[in-house]
Amino acid sequence: MSITVHQVIGGAGPYDAITTQAVRYRKLFDAWGWSGQDTAVHIDPRVGDAFKPMRSLAPAPGDVVFAQYSAYTPGLSELLRWHDRSLVLCQNITPPEWFWAYDPLTALQCYLGRREATRVMESATVPAGASRYTAEEFGADTVIPILFEPERYGAPGPDERPGPGGLVGPPERGGEVLFVGRLCPHKRHDALIRAVALLRARHRPDATLRIVGEPVNESYGTMVQELGDQLLGDAFSWERGISQDDLADRYRRAHVLCCMSEHEGFCVPILEAFHFGLPVVGRPSGGVAEVAGDAAILTEDEDLGVIAGLLDVVLGDAELRAELRARGRARLQVYDEANTAAALKAAIERVVALTPAVGR
Amino acid sequence: MRPEDALDAARRLSAEHAATTIPGEGLRVKRSTQPSDDQLLQWAVVEPDLREVRSTRRLGAPVTRTKQTLLRLLGQYHAQVLSVQNRVNVHLALRSSLVRDELRELRGEVDGLRRRLREVEGQLGVQRSDADVRADERAAGRQAEDEATSRRQQEDLRAEYGLPPSATTAGGGDGEGAR
Known part of the structure; x- marks a missing residue:
């Protein structure tokens, strides 16, 4: 027809x-x-x-x-x-x-x-x-x-990320947390920065946070940048306007994706993380829980210390990461x-x- | 560890390290159902930054210089235009805030009439449920709180712009608030 x-x-x-x-x-x-x-x-x-x-x-x-x-x-x-x-x-x-x-x-x-x-x-x-x-x-x-379309992102890369000195998996005292998405208030970059600050203060002093995305406006971008500089210093980086290849590279280098967003209709970065074999931690807001299924660890806990704890647990447990990776790839079949x-x-x-x- | 066990482990970790905190200042995103009167008045004043006028093209420096020179030459004209626009904007924002005040007063009168109705109902023996009474009390409490917050914000703003206190706060007078 x-x-x-x-x-x-x-x-x-x-x-x-x-x-x-x-x-x-x-x-x-x-x-x-x-x-x-x-x-x-x-x-x-x-x-x-x-x-x-x-x-x-x-x-x-x-x-x-x-x-x-x-x-x-x-x-x-x-x-x-x-x-x-x-x-x-x-x-x-x-x-x-x-x-x-x-x-x-x-x-x-x-x-x-x-x-x-x-x-x-x-x-x-x-x-x-x-x-x-x-x-x-x-x-x-x-x-x-x-x-x-996973082919847009290229190959997922190795299951575990190379660390300093050729180590496999996140370094013992560190690990890179990634979030990809527009810098908008509902994405709660402020909560993410605080969660990673707690992660560094309590568990992993060398942990870093990388956020990728365009700001809703320059003023809001500056506010997020200032908070990141204030609480994380050099451990914070914000990138915008990067190419598809560079984005794939950021996913391959990261150890965990953390999404603190409080409103998402769908949340494509979760599928992107699954494609790159990245464990996902965050809040079950809107469509996040539906898209992630059982392949992410999500919590409505208001205590950012719990998010910091989750990040530490995921970064420190290879068996857990492998299980999340396997479940993530299964979720990709659904989509x-x-x-x-x-x-x-x-x-x-x-x-x-x-x-x-x-x-x- | 299984993913299903990770959350409990994280909660234990959080409890164990609760004493270790981070500085509290900086951006904390807040939701608001509408722009506050304070924000409206801040946005009403147009203050363009000359440094923002630039060319985004490659090798655009000469274009940037030309644009900024033109703006400097037309500075007096632009100041005049902006002052007219700002006057309108500020008055509109203030009027909107005053209309809101009047609306609140009207709501207050409606509430007063409702209360009177309840009294009459009581005198006539019309029974109201406990749930109705509690709901009325909660609504009245919320309204009083909203009114106090709004008055405070408005007075702060008036002070910031060098305006006299509103009629409501000043207890009368011939300001705009009284009209």
Whole structure:
């Protein structure tokens, strides 16, 4: 069955995860013999002509509109209201409460995005979420996980990381803790820095923390940098704008990934850590517990000393790390690219099946 | 060790080392349901930093110098424009804060009327459940706390901007708060 699927996203940019997903989805559609146009409300000139302005989209009655909803998208709910075949995949939107004090414009976007989400999801023929958590939060019954492509990251590297003097595994008094993700308030880099400071003060004086990600704004980035410098000194490093190869290198060099985030719709870095055989420790917020399954050690404990203790336990126990690695690789099977592609195809075919007649 | 046992081990470790702490100052992320009046007023004042005006291109130093020179030459005009914009922004932010005060007062009046209704209900023998009474008390306590916090923040801010105390705090007068 040949279907015409038009994609809609809020913003198309060269380093944007949603854009990357849309490009990959189009390759899948091409492989299935489906046609269509990819559109966005805001288009960065660097993406070339791969995306057309959303306002130019005029779907024929039998076409399917597939929107990825991750931020306030002006005009989307109107488009969905008058077009009778649509799939909306919600990627979750962070509650604005996390941003009012640090980035009011982002807070406003989140506020509008979450408010509009109800209308957008209600207007969709099939509403879906990127995780069960997101689906439930935004009133959807279908889950289409993130399209995780391990080949983008290259080989995982050795199971245990080389240490100083050619040792295998984390050094006795140290170990590198890694976190990858935007520097946003809800990711709680402040809690992560304090947890690693406690790790150094109580258990491993040579432990280090590396965070990788773009800040929500320069001011917030400076606040995180200052806290890191103050509590960890040279043991703290923050990198931004690094290439995919460099990111893979950071994963290969790290000994454990620690995610203290308090709101995650999905949390791709967890799958990335599993791919690189990195143990994962953190909080079971939002979609984290669902994605990690039994392959991560998660706790809601408010005591950061417990996180420090967990990091110490994981860094010091090779058997535990091996078990977490094995479970992590098993979790990757659940998020295999083929499974996501099948879920996406089934959802679009369901849209068509639910709306056999042309016009509403 | 099995992953399932790691958390207990970590909790034991934390308890054993509880005496070892780290400095408490620095960034501690907090959630807020909306920007405070304090923040609104801070954002209302536009103060662009001339050092932020630069070219991001490679070898952009001459462009940066040109931009900054132009800004210096137009300094008087920009100061004039900013002062007009700032005046509007600050007044809007203050008005919003005053409207919030008035809303609180109205809520207070509604609460007063509710209390009166309850008294009348009591006189007429209409029974209210204990849960209703407790809920009312909790709501009243929360409201009083919110009002006190808000008044404190507003007065701090007024003092910071060299404004007189609001009518509510000053006990009357002819300031904006009284209008």
